[in-house]
Amino acid sequence: MDLFGNSHPTELPFETSLGDQVDAAWDQHVQGYRVAVPHGEITYIQDFFDAKTSDRALDYCQENDSFDWKQRSWRDLSPADFGGIQFKNIRWKQDSISLFGKRSPLPRLTSWYGDSGKPYTYSGIRSTPNEWNKGLLYIKQKVEACAGVEFNSVLLNWYRDGQDKISWHADDEVELGRNPVIASVSFGATRDFLIRNKDDHKLKLSFPLRHGSLLVMAGELQHHWQHSVPPRKLVSESRFNLTFRRIGVS
Secondary structure, three states, rough: OOOOOOOOOOOOOOEEEEHHHHHHHHEEOOOOOEEEEEEEEEEEEOOOOOHHHHHHHHHHHHOEOOOOOOOOOOHHHHHHHHOOOOOOOOOOOOOEEEEOOOOEEEEOOOEEEEEEOOOOEOOOEOOOEEEHHHHHHHHHHHHHHOOOOOEEEEEEEEEEEOOOOOOEEEEOOHHHHOOOEEEEEEEOOOEEHHHHHHHOOOEEEEEEEEEOOOEEEEOOOOEEEEEEEEOOOOOOOOOEEEEEOOOOOO
């Protein structure tokens, strides 16, 4: 079915166990769904960026001086080999966190970009922003026009394949303020994005975030709900996720 026509899909493109506690309405203006849950709001647009733009963004995140990113299995690279790659557009790194008294590498790669003076701390990791580049600013401006929010930072996550993941958490750090708006853009392999209620883990939603999709979390969602990207063994391709935020703005 053509999502950009005058009608919308007859079945919801996501799964939920909330029953009548969720209200999903098609918004013709944004060509996506407005989803209301207790203490939270979600906007879900499956085809926010067209195929040409999405494909270019996928290349943009991987362009480098050493490897053919269209053929390379990034999982095969050792940390030393990966550290020697000069990426043309994004400054990727693999941070570590403390778990049970020892340091462990994050099961994904990350990069932090934003306005000067907007550092971000999460899971004990403090990131100083890289300077905005042309590609990220283009994506940011498109997302801002839809979300109605001016963002000053973006956290990029690179899930090299289905082994990479992010555990249950909420984006409720002090720097984000009360009721932050978080806009999440995805390029590459489709991965499941799960949301669950903090008090009742049986209350869940599952959104398939595919190539070129946009999901915006708003309202009190970060204070009452958690989200995760679980591992998926059958996924062999990379997924890039850009989560736009406002740091230190009251």
